[in-house]
Each structure stands twice: as C-alpha cells, then as structure tokens.
Amino acid sequence: MVDRDASVIAIDGPSASGKGTVSKRVAGRLGFHLLDSGALYRIAGFAAEERHIDLDDGPSIAAMLDRVDIMFCNDDLESQDGVVYLDGRRLGPELRTEEAGHAASRVAKLPEVRAALVDRQRAFQRLPGLVADGRDMGSVIFPQAELKIYLDASPEERAKRRYNQLKVKGIDVSLTALLADIEARDERDRNRETAPLAVAPGAHVIDTSQMGIEEAVSAVLELWRSR
Ligand code: CDP
Helix, strand or coil: CCCCCCEEEEEECCCCCCHHHHHHHHHHHHCCEEEEHHHHHHHHHHHHHHCCCCCCCHHHHHHHHHHCCEEEECCCCCCCCCEEEECCEEECHHHCCHHHHHHHHHHCCCHHHHHHHHHHHHCCCCCCEEEEEECCHHHHHCCCCCEEEEEECCHHHHHHHHHHHHHHCCCCCCHHHHHHHHHHHHHHHHHCCCCCCCCCCCCEEEECCCCCHHHHHHHHHHHHHCC
8 A cells, every 4th residue: 555654765876876786775674665666667668679669659658558567576685686577477687688778768768658657656655664766766756755865876887886797697798888888878867858867856965986885775774864
C-alpha cells in the first residue's frame, strides 16, 4: 500500500556515480524499500526493442508500458543488481549491458515514457520508508523527499568504476569507449527537456571521486540522522 507519510530518501546523480550500490546499502541499513528507477527505463528500452517499437516513438512505448506487468525482487540487497520480472519473465544481466543503458537513456528523454512511469514509481513509497535511486527522484517523482542527495564523481572515475563492474561480470570493453559512452549519456540526461538530470533544490551534493562506497554510505546515513 502506498503511504504518503512514509519517508523518502532521494538519491540522484549521473551514470556510475555509485548511486545504485549506495542506495541498496542505505536501504538495507535502514530497513527501507528500494526503488531502482533506472531499471524501469532499462525495461522500457529493452521491451520496446524486443517488440520492434521505434525507440523514438513515445506514445507507442507508453502504451506498451501501460500493458506490461513489471515486478521487482530486491530481497538480496547485497547483490549487485536486483532482479526484475517483465510479464513473469526473469530479467537479469540483459538489462545491465551498455546497450540496454543506451536504449534506456534514449527512451528516458520522451515525455510520454516518463509520464507512463510516474505512478509505478510513486507506488514504491511505503512504510517504513523508501530509498529512491535515479535522476529525477528529488526533483520530479518525490519532490517532498525528507532527504535529497546528489551523488557525483568525475567522468574518468565513473568510467573506471563501470569498467571494473563489467570486468567482474566477464564483459570486456575498452575504457576509452566507456568514457565516451558515459559522457554521451551525461550530455543526453542533462540536456533533455523533460526531467533533466540536475541537482534538486535542497539536495546535498556528495562527490565520491575520492571516496569508497562505505564512506559514501556513512555520509548519507549521517545526513539522514542529523536531518
Ligand atoms: O546504472 P546507470 O546509472 O548507468 O543507469 P541507470 O540508473 O540504470 O539508468 C539508465 C538510464 O535511464 C539513464 O542513463 C537515464 O537516461 C535514465 N533514467 C532516467 O532518465 N531517470 C531516472 N529516474 C532513472 C534513469
């Protein structure tokens, strides 16, 4: 049940800034629910491609999203990525590829697609609280969030992190190509007209370029306790 009184911690920021891991750990420590909003955009892109819908066709993708059943399984908060079910089918690594990220960022700029996902995202606000990870959590989806964080890091550091993440998964890519992809995605996410990636009013900016994950988690928990 959606509960408008449930606390929300909004964690926004660019690709590979550590948001996903930090959000999972903060949710785990506080016993809060977790919304990985990026996974919804990844599903939108993935499902559109699979159904041969043009990735620029906002109305058709939105209509498709209204029909599909999407379920998250975030039970294992220590695992790298959550598991998502699309119409009962388990989706895992295929959603986390760079191609899926690229398709996600293409469909994420379409206003019809963003509108189609608003209610699904707000439905995650449940007691005892929610950690919402994304680009527009503090600005658009949960502007009333009790705590807003903007997690950042230099593009070079983010490319390195993504490189290591993919290497662990056995995916071989070049660091130069990753940096170019991250910069292209930043550019698109920051300059789109609908819900661009930006520091929400009242958000605390944490630059994690020189920080380990646990340090960033502690910084967020400290802000939460002293709010
Ligand atoms: O893991 P990474 O940060 O690269 O990507 P993600 O969080 O899974 O999001 C994939 C793409 O979805 C991003 O590049 C954004 O274009 C889009 N997105 C968005 O527009 N709004 C959100 N709240 C979350 C993701």
